[in-house]
Amino acid sequence: MSTNPVSRILAKPETRAILAFAIVVLCGLLLNGDGSFLRFGTHRDALRQMSVYGILACGMTVVVLSGGIDLSVGSVLALSAVLLSKMVIHWQISPAISVLVVVAVGGFAGWISGALVAFGRMQAFIATLAMMVTARGMAKLVSGGEKVATNLAMPDGSMKYVEVPGLYRTIDSRILGGNLSVVTLIFFACFAITFALLARHRWGREVVAIGGNEEAARLSGVPVKASKIWAYVLCGAFAAIAGICQAAQEQQGDPEAGTGYELTAIAMVVMGGTSLMGGRGSVGLTLVGILTIGYVEKILSINAVPEALRLIITGAIIVVAVFTQKRR
Amino acid sequence: MSETLVRLEHIEKSFGANRVLNGVDLTVEAGEVHVLAGGNGAGKSTLINILGGAIQHYSGTVHFMDKPVHFGSPQDAIRQGISVIHQELSLVPDMSVLENLFLGDLPTRRGWVDFAAMSQQAKAVLARLGLEIDLQARVGSFPISTQQMVEIAKALRFEANVVVMDEPTSALNARESDRLFGVIGDLQRAGCGILYVSHRMEEIYRLASRISVLRDGTVVSTETPEALPPAKVAQLMVGDAVERAESKMETSTAPMGEVVFEARNITVRQGSRTLVDNISVMARPGEVVGLAGVEGSGCSELLWAIFGGIDRDSAGEVLLQGTRRHTATPQESVRAGLALVTNDRKTHGLILGSSVVENCALPNLVSFARRGWIVAAQMRTALTALCRSFSVRAESYDVEVGSLSGGNQQKVVLAKWHQTDPAVLLLDEPTRGIDVNAKAEVYEQIGRWQSAGKAILLITSDIHELLALSDRIVVLRQGRIAGEFKKDDATAEKVIGAAISA
Numbered sequence: 001m002s003t004n005p006v007s008r009i010l011a012k013p014e015t016r017a018i019l020a021f022a023i024v025v026l027c028g029l030l031l032n033g034d035g036s037f038l039r040f041g042t043h044r045d046a047l048r049q050m051s052v053y054g055i056l057a058c059g060m061t062v063v064v065l066s067g068g069i070d071l072s073v074g075s076v077l078a079l080s081a082v083l084l085s086k087m088v089i090h091w092q093i094s095p096a097i098s099v100l101v102v103v104a105v106g107g108f109a110g111w112i113s114g115a116l117v118a119f120g121r122m123q124a125f126i127a128t129l130a131m132m133v134t135a136r137g138m139a140k141l142v143s144g145g146e147k148v149a150t151n152l153a154m155p156d157g158s159m160k161y162v163e164v165p166g167l168y169r170t171i172d173s174r175i176l177g178g179n180l181s182v183v184t185l186i187f188f189a190c191f192a193i194t195f196a197l198l199a200r201h202r203w204g205r206e207v208v209a210i211g212g213n214e215e216a217a218r219l220s221g222v223p224v225k226a227s228k229i230w231a232y233v234l235c236g237a238f239a240a241i242a243g244i245c246q247a248a249q250e251q252q253g254d255p256e257a258g259t260g261y262e263l264t265a266i267a268m269v270v271m272g273g274t275s276l277m278g279g280r281g282s283v284g285l286t287l288v289g290i291l292t293i294g295y296v297e298k299i300l301s302i303n304a305v306p307e308a309l310r311l312i313i314t315g316a317i318i319v320v321a322v323f324t325q326k327r328r
Numbered sequence: 329m330s331e332t333l334v335r336l337e338h339i340e341k342s343f344g345a346n347r348v349l350n351g352v353d354l355t356v357e358a359g360e361v362h363v364l365a366g367g368n369g370a371g372k373s374t375l376i377n378i379l380g381g382a383i384q385h386y387s388g389t390v391h392f393m394d395k396p397v398h399f400g401s402p403q404d405a406i407r408q409g410i411s412v413i414h415q416e417l418s419l420v421p422d423m424s425v426l427e428n429l430f431l432g433d434l435p436t437r438r439g440w441v442d443f444a445a446m447s448q449q450a451k452a453v454l455a456r457l458g459l460e461i462d463l464q465a466r467v468g469s470f471p472i473s474t475q476q477m478v479e480i481a482k483a484l485r486f487e488a489n490v491v492v493m494d495e496p497t498s499a500l501n502a503r504e505s506d507r508l509f510g511v512i513g514d515l516q517r518a519g520c521g522i523l524y525v526s527h528r529m530e531e532i533y534r535l536a537s538r539i540s541v542l543r544d545g546t547v548v549s550t551e552t553p554e555a556l557p558p559a560k561v562a563q564l565m566v567g568d569a570v571e572r573a574e575s576k577m578e579t580s581t582a583p584m585g586e587v588v589f590e591a592r593n594i595t596v597r598q599g600s601r602t603l604v605d606n607i608s609v610m611a612r613p614g615e616v617v618g619l620a621g622v623e624g625s626g627c628s629e630l631l632w633a634i635f636g637g638i639d640r641d642s643a644g645e646v647l648l649q650g651t652r653r654h655t656a657t658p659q660e661s662v663r664a665g666l667a668l669v670t671n672d673r674k675t676h677g678l679i680l681g682s683s684v685v686e687n688c689a690l691p692n693l694v695s696f697a698r699r700g701w702i703v704a705a706q707m708r709t710a711l712t713a714l715c716r717s718f719s720v721r722a723e724s725y726d727v728e729v730g731s732l733s734g735g736n737q738q739k740v741v742l743a744k745w746h747q748t749d750p751a752v753l754l755l756d757e758p759t760r761g762i763d764v765n766a767k768a769e770v771y772e773q774i775g776r777w778q779s780a781g782k783a784i785l786l787i788t789s790d791i792h793e794l795l796a797l798s799d800r801i802v803v804l805r806q807g808r809i810a811g812e813f814k815k816d817d818a819t820a821e822k823v824i825g826a827a828i829s830a
Contacts, residue, residue, distance in 0.1 A: 200701055201697075201701055201702065202693045202697040202701070202702055203700065205686065205690075205693060205702065206690075206693065208679075208682065209679050209682060209686070212680070215675060215676050216675070216678055216690075218637075218658055219637055220662070220690040220744070221659045221661070221691045222659070222690065222691075279682070
């Protein structure tokens, strides 16, 4: 390690992550899409658009820190969106109960993945890959393969339209004089919870220790298996919350929703500088990663860059960012 | 006069400040078995690694067939005619026996692997060892002893002039050992030179043409077996430094009081081998029970089994203050008041990427948490004070533990367990790889624990340390108790004699 103070600060993952984000913002100021980057509404929308991914990335951070990975979050999101829509639109169940059930189902999906990893000694990649496929199947089963929307097919073949549930309208609204989307608020809340748990809760510290050196943690008396499972439970519950937000924004439950979201979430975690080997990183870093990738997308879209090119550029930025993180 | 195959001239090697080889001179003649004996840390492995090309940087000269040589890699050494059978298996468990035998040297025809030639050669070499196994089976599916035979076959496949064997029988049963000795005889008759590392006396005297004893990085004696009886070997391995070390440490008063800790009938099995065979130990408050034994004696496994660190295949019970306690998992053991300092702090003791404070807090997060939430300020204050009292030197206790020196890392491990206030400390090589000053501090800490009435089980391969620190010494050999000595009548010769003689 260099003793030069500048390179020392630069060697910190926080500095690098923030620097990457700062460069992205600078690009946004230069390529401001005829001034739209300078408008507040652009930033409000950017934050809203990255919220669902952000919630997934917060949960993903915990699992990655524990030394695992969760590929099932996109599918669990879809299952949650479909289940919630079925409950509040079709079955007219109260929003509070519906939300609780959906979050519990998401947590349970995480619990199964976690148990397979901890007790079944299965690799996280494989266990959650299986859960990814299974949850997608469950989403299709619950929805009957159709989008669960406010237009109901009646037995006589006619269509009946019901009102968009209040829950959906609330989540899709804005507060503070229209300056903050409710989904963004939910995202921030998820971030705050994750941050507090990882930084200050006994379990959070144990998760980081497990990711750092599982054997040392075990020999120190850490309940390795239980702690690991809870990481997946949290991740699954957050995926369900993301699914609720997604359903509210689309006003329907789409069994195909969330495809590929797990990879975006992982990219955000990695972009922040959290190591996929576990034990190193923080959800604070992930927040910077979420903002970086979110803003890259936004800047490219306000500059009317076609989607194909947008994806290629995002991919290249991930490679460059992670590459600089590795250079210690 | 037979032909000299290998001549080592004044080989020196240091790892950091730690000088491991201090001018070694050694020869291996054609047709002889030259046994190299020495305690743990005498430098045997380093010497083998230099001869086998695994270590490239050293000073001194290696002569092979009367030419000075410098092996750039293990492959290089093999090509020139030196094969090494390592004690630690270097096999790929998920590949077949056949592929393992030819790893790194697959015979090919026009770029394609020539399996026919391979299995022909493999059958020939396995037949020499009398080993009949399925060449296509996974190596990992065989017991350790068979794997060891495969490892030996792998080395014999090359028509080597010199074969180096590092405790090749440590995992073999008697029949397999006999076969190996037969092969060694064949090799001798064919004019091969063999450098054979072992500390099993019966083996040494069965095979040796000459015996060299290595101590503290130098060869202290090279003699024929007739001129060097077993007692003399033990004495040479120890040296005369015992009194010096003893006088450095004040002798503790004999512990009094009831037995606080008792481990009964501890047994550990690995496959068909019994690593720890029905051993019982006990300790009184303030007593240091030294456990001695060479590699494979089962000392470490005993401590791990007591602590519940071994997942499967261990049995026995642990009593604290006469009551039976659950110590089947480390979690239960920590709660019951046990602490295990493992002999490898980097893999088992510390989370290298986490801070000093984090590491110290880990076994005792409960006490710093209210309803699960950690009271950070309180934790910091307490642990900073703790680390200071253990004189852990770091620019801040928030730096990664991995950036600290070995001695300071070890102090963090001790501090971490100190604050759980254990009744029993299981210490496995607590001074391994740390400098003299740090060692002194570890000794002082052990003394403080003694005065505080803690029971201590101590493993150390440093015989001086063992004699000076222990109130009682239990010697283990191949998983069984081979002797027990009170502090007053324990001598290095007796302890080592019990540990190695069969």
